[in-house]
Amino acid sequence: MSAHAFASAAVIVGESDSGHSPNQCPAEESVVPVVAHEWVNDEYKHLVVKASAKALAAQPGQFFHLLCPSPDEGELWFRRPQSVYRIQRSSGRIEFLYKVVGRGTKGLATLKPGDTLNMLGPLGVGFHLKPEWKHIVVLGRGVGLATMAPISQFAGELGVRVTAILSARSPELALAADLFESVGQVVKVLDTDGSSAIDNVEKLLLELIAESRADAFFTCGSNRLMQLMKRLGREHGIPGQMAMEQLMACGLGPCYICVRTFERNGQREMRRVCVEGPVFDLQECLGW
Secondary structure (H helix, E strand, O other), X not given: OOOOOOOOOOEEOOOOOOOOOOOOOXXXXXXXXXXXXXXXXXXXXXXXXXXXXXXXXXXXXXXXXXXXXXXXXXXXXXXXXXXXXXXXXOOOEEEEEEEOOOHHHHHXXXXXXXXXXXXXXXXXXXXXXXXXXXXEEEEEEOOHHHHHHHHHHHHHHOOOEEEEEEXXXXXXXXXXXXXXXXXXXXXXXXXXXXXXXXXXXXXXXXXXXXXXXXXXXXXXXXXXXXXXXXXXXXXXXXXXXXXXOOOOOOOOOOOOOOEEEEEEXXXXXXXXXXXXXXXXXXXXXXXX
């Protein structure tokens, strides 16, 4: 029986003729060198890799499925989804900002500059901006702040003003403030001083709405903040998008591990976060 090739070899960044995905396929598996990898605080690390051309075409809100090294003697059987934090196309680099919390991310945290990382992507449906939007509001908490960074960067490049409300337990966990400040106004709401309370965040959002500074809402990282934006969006006719966080196995759709329930036109339906999302219409999200 003759052998058949079911998939091409992974692209090895920096090597020619190392395999490729077909031109019509927007995603590929690539083996990329780690350029930098540092702790930004006690919980989060900042990873920078040299990426392939297809990887650099990633849109805000899309993700990569990373093959993390094992942190111990056991095997890691599944990849870990990781949203893009920043894309530097001029230097050919992609950045990830992630929380070290489970075996996968603990293994990822062991990578050093000069090591290689196997990643699959870009995957999923990302954010979009409409031409008539001149000022958007991004609201994130915890690791969700990293997901909010690319749409803020993209908006800034298009001349759209951004108000970023960064929710965190403490000041050092209000991540990516410098990036958000480069494209607009930053408001930190913290557990340590009580400003992260829902009533206070609602007051901030209502002020932005009254000042005509909220053409669209974007959020990630908190169910209660998502529910708040959803309600205000419905009451004031403001469109919104949410990047959904979810465990995944394949990241390509067949396994159905990442299914969540959504509601459209009064009807509930199941959708896969990896292929129908991870970005969804805010009004269709039911939360968790």
